[in-house]
Amino acid sequence: MESISASGHPPTSTDEEHGVEAQGTERNPQTNPMPSPPVVPTKKRKEVESRSIVWDHFEKIRAPPAEGETEGPVVEGKCLYCAKIYKCESKKHGTSSLKNHMNACLKNPHCKDTRQSLLTFNASGTEASEGVLGTWVFNQEAIRRALCEMIIVDELPFRIVEGNGFRKFILVACPRFQIPSRWTISRDIYQIYLDERISLKKLFRVSTQRVSLTTDTWTSVQRINYMCITAHFIDDQWKLNKKIISFVPISSHKGEYIAKALESCLLDWGIKNVFTVTVDNASSNDTALGFFKNKILSWGGSSVRVQYMHMRCIAHVLNLVVQDGLRYAGPSVKKVRDVVRWVRSSPARLKKFREIAVLNGVEAKCALQLDVPTRWNNTYMMLNTALQYQRAFEAYENDASLNADLSDSIPNFMDWLSVQSLVHFLKGFYEMTVRISGFLYVTSNTFFSEISDLGCMLDDMVNSVSTSKKEMGSHMKQKFEKYWGDPEKMNFLIFYANILDPRDKIEYMPAQFAQLYGDEKGKSCFEKVQSSMVLLFNDYTATYHVQSASPTVQSTQSEPVHSQTSVGKPQARMKSQLKKQRMESGGSSKETDLQIYLSEKLVEDEENVDFDVLRWWKVNSD
Incomplete structure (x- = not known):
């Protein structure tokens, strides 16, 4: 039922606009109360912090604040590098002009389009490139690959890229570099592996x-x-x-x-x-x-x-030879091993031992180490280090706990003399192992010389006046002869590699064979090495001669021969055919490359200079 106004007519639109107030006046508030609408307070919109990258390179200039506001809106931006000012009011201009200037500013060190190249020293990690001046251009992909290579070479975890310290370092060193996540790094490293695998496969196949x-x-x-x-x-x-x-x-x-x-x-x-x-x-x-x-x-x-x-493996055989002799080294080695183990078993003992070493003037820089008994070179390093702390061990003998735990295993003066003699003896074998175990340089050309040196060292031990050294030498000599006592059981490549060393060739090999195997056996072995090497050389010559020859080359070479020897020269035709057969079989009337190489003078070996045999062959093969 429509409401009716006091005059008896329906309310007009004007009345409807003010009807609430009028009716509220006429009606009884006790019978039909009408509550007043709540007053909603006006809220000021929260200011959002600007996220544009331009504000890393510009200073904000604000307008005067309005009434009731703490700060005014940003209307201009001032370049941090060249101090130019651009309008940037959000409703009129925006930040486009700031972005354009940021990429074109000549003084911006982080600009991708810097017109002038940046000079820097190349740092590729090689000594030859140190101090070489070059130019640097920012490359996101190159830096990303270098980061992956750093993780591979240094064996770092993938999560290093998410560390706060690494991110702070990159922010200071190269702010434009976008640091990838550890998942991206793992995919990049796997892709590097696939690329390297493909290139290596191509090298092997082609x-x-x-x-x-x-x-x-x-x-x-x-x-x-x-x-x-x-x-x-x-x-x-x-x-x-x-x-x-x-x-x-x-x-x-x-x-x-x-x-x-x-x-x-x-x-x-x-x-x-x-x-x-x-x-x-x-x-x-x-x-x-x-x-x-x-x-x-x-x-x-x-x-x-x-x-x-x-x-x-030469190093493995050498390890077996020395390990067999160390079994008869005597109780002195065991005593030193026991006292080293006792000192290292407690942090308090190790601290006290260091204090005693300082008081006794021990200047050793390396710490005590315990050996692995199955690795003789590790035993040598343990004994060599323990000798440097001999005065500290002798001063520690008065300790009550040491005497209680190792009453019969404390090394005395004679034990230290025995260990010193053993270390002096093992030093030659240790240095030999280090030389033949290298993998960054060629070692095969030195194997025969090292075997000859080892044979001489064992002969000296067998003829020694010391009973213990003589016993060790006899057992080591037996193990040596098991593998290298019969040259027929050895791989002759050991001898060939020594011949291909321009410092030795075959100059000293007869004397080395005679020293190792006797005059008669050494002479026959040397002759067999020479004949076998010629067969191997001829095999390589025939193989690569067939591969390098082509039918077109053979035809062009044979046509002039027939034209010259077809009339009235049967002997020349016969000689031509024999020469052709000899060339196809790998022979020649001239001296072979092997004969020419052996006839040349030896290369003088300068002292204290590392000879690079690969570099020598590269220079002489060009």
Whole structure:
């Protein structure tokens, strides 16, 4: 029912606008009360902080604040580098002009379009490039790849990119670099691995690169058998490369499983030109290399070169020789090991020992270390360090707890003399192990010289007046003769590599053979080495001669010969045919490269100068 006004007519629009107030006046508030609407307070809009990147390079200039406001709106921006001012009021101008100037400002060091190149010193990590002046241009992808390489080389965790310290460092060093997440870094590193794998596969497939392999197997604490295969090769720049091409679990340490793992790895990489495979002296490796040689022959390998494929690890044999002698080193080594273990077993003892060392004027910089008994070079380092702290150990003998725990195992003066003599004796073997274990440089050219030195050292031990040293030397000599006593059981590549050293060639080899195996046996062995090396050289010459020859070249060379010898010169025709047969078989009337090399003078070996045999061959092959 419509409401009716006091005059009896329906209310008009004017009445409706004021009807609430009029009716509220006429009606009884007790019968029909009408509450007044609540008053909503006006809220000031919250100011949002500007998120534009331009304010990292501009200073905000604000207008005078209005009544009731603390600060006015931003109307202009002043460049932090060149002090130019641009309008930037949000409703009229915006920040487009500021962005354009930020990218074009000549004084902005973070500008992508800087017209003048920045000078810097190249820092590629090599000594040859140090101090070379160059130009620097910001490249997001290059810095990102360098970051991945840093994580790979230094073995850092992926989450380093999310650390506050790293982010602060990048903000100061290169603010424009956008730091990727650890998930992006992991994908980038995996992509680097894939790219390097593709390029290495291309090198192995396209080039006739000879590859030497080293491999070993072991069992982890989880009882899982693993196998690692490393490829060593010389690239076209005459640089030695070392690449791990396989790291896989294997089901067993038996020879057939090792051979299958080698085969699948080489098929995956496309490697067929295998030079040598270096393994330790386990019997399973002999079986594996037997299977593997047959596989190489089926791939088209030369039978002459296959017989030189199995190479026993020189460092492993040396370790067995010295380890066999250390068993008869006497009780002095055990006493020193026990007292070192006792001092290191407690932080309080180690602290007291250091204080005693300082009081007695011990200037040793290396800390005490405990050896692994199965590694003789580790034992040598333990004894050598302990000798430097001899005065500290002698001053520590009065300690009551030491005498209570090691009453019969405290080394006395005679024990220290025995250890000193043993360290002096082991030093030569340790330095020899360090030399032949290098992988950043070629070591095969020194193997025969090292074996000769080892034989002389063992002979001196056997002829020593000291009973203990003589006993050790006799046992080490037996182990030495087991592997290197018969040259027929050795890989002749050890001798060939020594001949290819321009400092030695064959000048000293007859005397070395005579010293190792006697005059008669040494002479026959030297003659066999010479004849076998000529056969190997002829095999390589014939192989690469066939590969380098082409039918077009042969036809162009043979046509003039027939035209000149077809009329009235039968002897010339016969000589031409014999010469052609001799050239095809790898022979020549001239001296071979091997004969020319052996006839040249020796390279003088300067003292205190490291001779780079690869660099020498590179210079002389150009």
